[in-house]
Amino acid sequence: NAGVTQTPKFQVLKTGQSMTLQCAQDMNHEYMSWYRQDPGMGLRLIHYSVGAGITDQGEVPNGYNVSRSTTEDFPLRLLSAAPSQTSVYFCASTRRGGPQETQYFGPGTRLLVL
Amino acid sequence: GENVEQHPSTLSVQEGDSAVIKCTYSDSASNYFPWYKQELGKRPQLIIDIRSNVGEKKDQRIAVTLNKTAKHFSLHITETQPEDSAVYFCAASIGYGQNFVFGPGTRLSVLP
Numbered sequence: 634n635a636g637v638t639q640t641p642k643f644q645v646l647k648t649g650q651s652m653t654l655q656c657a658q659d660m661n662h663e664y665m666s667w668y669r670q671d672p673g674m675g676l677r678l679i680h681y682s683v684g685a686g687i688t689d690q691g692e693v694p695n696g697y698n699v700s701r702s703t704t705e706d707f708p709l710r711l712l713s714a715a716p717s718q719t720s721v722y723f724c725a726s727t728r729r730g731g732p733q734e735t736q737y738f739g740p741g742t743r744l745l746v747l
Numbered sequence: 748g749e750n751v752e753q754h755p756s757t758l759s760v761q762e763g764d765s766a767v768i769k770c771t772y773s774d775s776a777s778n779y780f781p782w783y784k785q786e787l788g789k790r791p792q793l794i795i796d797i798r799s800n801v802g803e804k805k806d807q808r809i810a811v812t813l814n815k816t817a818k819h820f821s822l823h824i825t826e827t828q829p830e831d832s833a834v835y836f837c838a839a840s841i842g843y844g845q846n847f848v849f850g851p852g853t854r855l856s857v858l859p
Contacts, residue, residue, distance in 0.1 A: 666847070668849075673756075673851060673852075674851055675753075675836055675849040675850055676791070676847075676849040677849070678846065678847065678848070681846065691846070692748075692848070723790060723791070735793055735796075736793065736847065738790040738791050738792070739790065740790055741790055
C-alpha cells in the first residue's frame with residue numbers, strides 16, 4: 634500500500650492563480666480530510682468527507698473547494714490564491730472502527746503564494 | 748464548536764527525565780483523543796490515543812491519561828531520549844474520527 638499520497642510536494646503561485654492539490658489513498662478509508670498547518674497554530678481543518686459524494690466544511694473553508702467523486706481521491710482546489718494561503722497542506726484519511734480511529738497523513742504540500 | 752488548548756508550548760528536559768504535556772477540551776461530546784508526533788519537515792504520526800471510556804493507556808515509555816470530568820488529558824513520556832525531540836499535538840474528535848480539532852502543539856527538546 635502506498636498509503637496517503639499528495640502532489641505536488643511544493644508549489645509557488647502568484648496571487649489570483651488557481652490550482653488543485655491532489656490527494657489519494659489506497660486503504661479504502663471512508664473518511665478523508667484536508668488540513669493546513671501554519672507556524673504556531675497546529676493543524677486546522679479545511680474540509681472533510683465522510684464518503685464518496687459527501688463533503689463538509691471544517692474550521693477554515695473559505696477560499697477552498699473540495700469534491701469526493703471516488704473513495705480514493707479527495708482533491709483540494711484553491712479558487713484564487715492569496716498570500717494568506719501560504720501554508721503546508723496535509724491530507725489525511727481515517728480508518729473507521731476497531732481499537733483505533735487511526736488518522737493517516739500524507740507527506741504534505743508546501744504552498745507559497747506571492 | 749470544539750476548542751483544544753495545549754500547554755506548555757515549549758518544553759526542555761534532560762535525557763532520562765520525564766515529560767508531561769497537558770491538553771484541555773471544551774466539548775463534552777468529544778470521545779476520542781489522539782496524540783501525534785511531528786518531526787521537522789515530516790508528517791504527523793499517531794503515537795498513542797485514548798477513548799472516553801478509558802482513564803489511562805500505556806505503550807512502553809508513553810502513557811496518556813484522561814479526566815472526563817475536568818475535560819483534560821495528558822501525555823506522559825518517561826525516560827526521555829534525544830529522538831523524542833519533536834512537536835507533539837493533541838487532538839479531540841466526536842464520533843468516528845471525523846472532525847479532529849488539534850491543539851497548537853508542544854515543542855519538546857530532550858537535551859543530552
